[in-house]
Amino acid sequence: MTAAALDLQILRAFVLAAREGSVSRAAERLHLTQPAVSLQLKRLAEETGLQLFTRTPHGLALTADGAALLPQAERVLSAVGDLQQAARNLQGTVRGALRIGTILDPEFTRLGVFLRELVESAPQIETELRHGMSGTVLAQVLRGELDVGFHLDTDDDGEAAASPLLAARTLTRFTYRVVAPAGWGPQVLGRDWKALAALPWLGTPPESAHHRLLNKVFGPLGLSPRRAALVDQEASMLDLLKSGVGLSLLRDSIAIRESQSHGLVMADRVQLDCALRFVSLAARRNEPVIASAWNALARAWN
Numbered sequence: 001m002t003a004a005a006l007d008l009q010i011l012r013a014f015v016l017a018a019r020e021g022s023v024s025r026a027a028e029r030l031h032l033t034q035p036a037v038s039l040q041l042k043r044l045a046e047e048t049g050l051q052l053f054t055r056t057p058h059g060l061a062l063t064a065d066g067a068a069l070l071p072q073a074e075r076v077l078s079a080v081g082d083l084q085q086a087a088r089n090l091q092g093t094v095r096g097a098l099r100i101g102t103i104l105d106p107e108f109t110r111l112g113v114f115l116r117e118l119v120e121s122a123p124q125i126e127t128e129l130r131h132g133m134s135g136t137v138l139a140q141v142l143r144g145e146l147d148v149g150f151h152l153d154t155d156d157d158g159e160a161a162a163s164p165l166l167a168a169r170t171l172t173r174f175t176y177r178v179v180a181p182a183g184w185g186p187q188v189l190g191r192d193w194k195a196l197a198a199l200p201w202l203g204t205p206p207e208s209a210h211h212r213l214l215n216k217v218f219g220p221l222g223l224s225p226r227r228a229a230l231v232d233q234e235a236s237m238l239d240l241l242k243s244g245v246g247l248s249l250l251r252d253s254i255a256i257r258e259s260q261s262h263g264l265v266m267a268d269r270v271q272l273d274c275a276l277r278f279v280s281l282a283a284r285r286n287e288p289v290i291a292s293a294w295n296a297l298a299r300a301w302n
Contacts, residue, residue, distance in 0.1 A: 095124035101137030101149025135207030152209035182263035200228035200246035
């Protein structure tokens, strides 16, 4: 059999003529003339070397060879239909790489839910996660080194919310508490920022939200807290707190948990409000890959 016998239009004519039992009805379905369909059936018979139909008073009837060939022809047409549908689906598929800046713990940012929504809606997107400090993530988004990221802003006038270069969504607001080692109650309870500045603190790099939050408080007061150690991870801060090294900021949920389980002391006169935001460059907000990330984030946080 030559390639001509595999012409899809010929196979369609054969299948429809077999189903309808009529060349005229097959021609109507194919929007062709009867002579054109008859010619296609003749070509298929010549190419296969088989008699496919016999004529009866009621129209066409399949021969035994035609009946044996019909399921094969139907499978070919079905496979071609599946191929065409897959091609149409792929034409609308978003594909590419997405670099995501992450901070804090995945549970707090709902990172797992976000990625699940993204994978389910856009499986052709390849994700790359880069964990860092809030300020570092923001700087990398602004430089185009990250496509999207999570960021901590001090308030509604924070960097991410105020910058015209950024698209930002506030995901949640929370409170940072000043926490001291167990047994430090007399030095901490009832104390204001000025009194607390005189105590040893766990310092953090300038890129951290802790650093920005405390600078906002101590800077206008002309104070510089005494730094006992420099740390860049929450887990390290917590360990040093439990070891009695100095004060630190902890998210309220963690501060309450640790005060109950390990006796850490929460300052009762001061606290700092913060906002978790999701950011990307405003100019790239509607790029297909980044737009898919924003849509997945909306589902994860709704």
